[in-house]
Amino acid sequence: MHRITVTEASQVAEARRRAVAVAQGIGFDETAAGRVALVVTELATNIVKYGVPGEVLVGTYEDGTGSGIEILALDQGPGVSDLGSALRDGHSTGGSAGEGLGAVRRLADAFDIVSRPGSGTAVLARMSGVRSTAPGAEATFGSVTVPLKGETANGDAYGIHERADGWTAIVADGLGHGPDAAKASEEALRLFRRNQDKPPAAILSDIHAGLSHTRGGAISVARYGRDASTLTFTGIGNVLGAVVSGTGTKRTVSLAGTAGHAARRIQEFEYPMRPDDLFVLCSDGIATGFSIDGYPGLARAHPTLVAGVIFRDFARARDDATVLVVRGQVR
Structure with missing residues (x-):
């Protein structure tokens, strides 16, 4: 996996560049790579604004749910006290283009988040190039x-x-x-x-x-x-x-x-x-x-x-x- 430290705004662009390169390397077209860019930008910006220190990990996956790119955003910030509000589409994490974690969840084929007050937040987003993971399939x-x-x-x-x-x-x-x-x-x-x-x-x-x-x-x-x-x-x-x-x-x-x-x-x-x-x-x-x-x-x-x-x-x-x-x- 590619590991990108995220502690300040200039590193958001590096995370986006690395993620798009991985996506293009496994055959994502321009539209699919654009979704990856939005997701990584949102997650990295969220770390800068609320979760420093943190990092973004970018890799690929292949299992019973399909194949594609996976992005982990891991921070050691204060955590999210109200996940329901944070995941509401359009609830911006500080003015970023994707309009919040709700948009990340909408753009991803698989999405999961855990957060504990005082102990940081971890977010997973998986995307396939064709938006076609197996219906109802879960990762083993x-x-x-x-x-x-x-x-x-x-x-x-x-x-x-x-x-x-x-x-x-x-x-x-x-x-x-x-x-x-x-x-x-x-x-x-x-x-x-x-x-x-x-x-x-x-x-x-x-x-x-x-x-x-x-x-x-x-x-x-x-x-x-x-x-x-x-x-x-x-x-x-x-x-x-x-x-x-x-x-x-x-x-x-x-x-x-x-x-x-x-x-x-x-x-x-x-x-x-x-x-x-x-x-x-x-x-x-x-x-x-x-x-x-x-x-x-x-x-x-x-x-x-x-x-x-x-x-x-x-x-x-x-x-x-x-x-x-x-x-x-x-x-």
């Missing part, structure tokens, strides 16, 4: 993945394979950061795709064997079986997972080592996971104490928005950062 998963500031190569990678009875997911964190870390995580993702129907421990064993020519990294693989309501997890190194339910957060166990070089054991662990629970998987660019327990209602939000809030509040400044959020089953 969402993510945020960004390189260390100053790097263009992301040393993290993630993947998800949706199955008839659930899904299998991976987050790979190449050792260190930069191009060599990216090569390791990309190779892990290639091996995951080749072996994704095997049991999680077998997938991880194949990845471990296949990364010996790279610098290696931390890898975790998880599989959710809907019929058994069970999450099977295996990991080498510090890619950390957690099952988030209405009763709290259960963290998974990952064993010490470096995939590709040193792993004494590869072992599977099982955890109960209900269809409406979330599974969160984070690289070590996210603090180990990450939690959404203190965010009322966030677990019901779009998975990408959940990932965005975790990234905003728990990202470390010294590494690439990835958050993958997967819902047990679409409601």
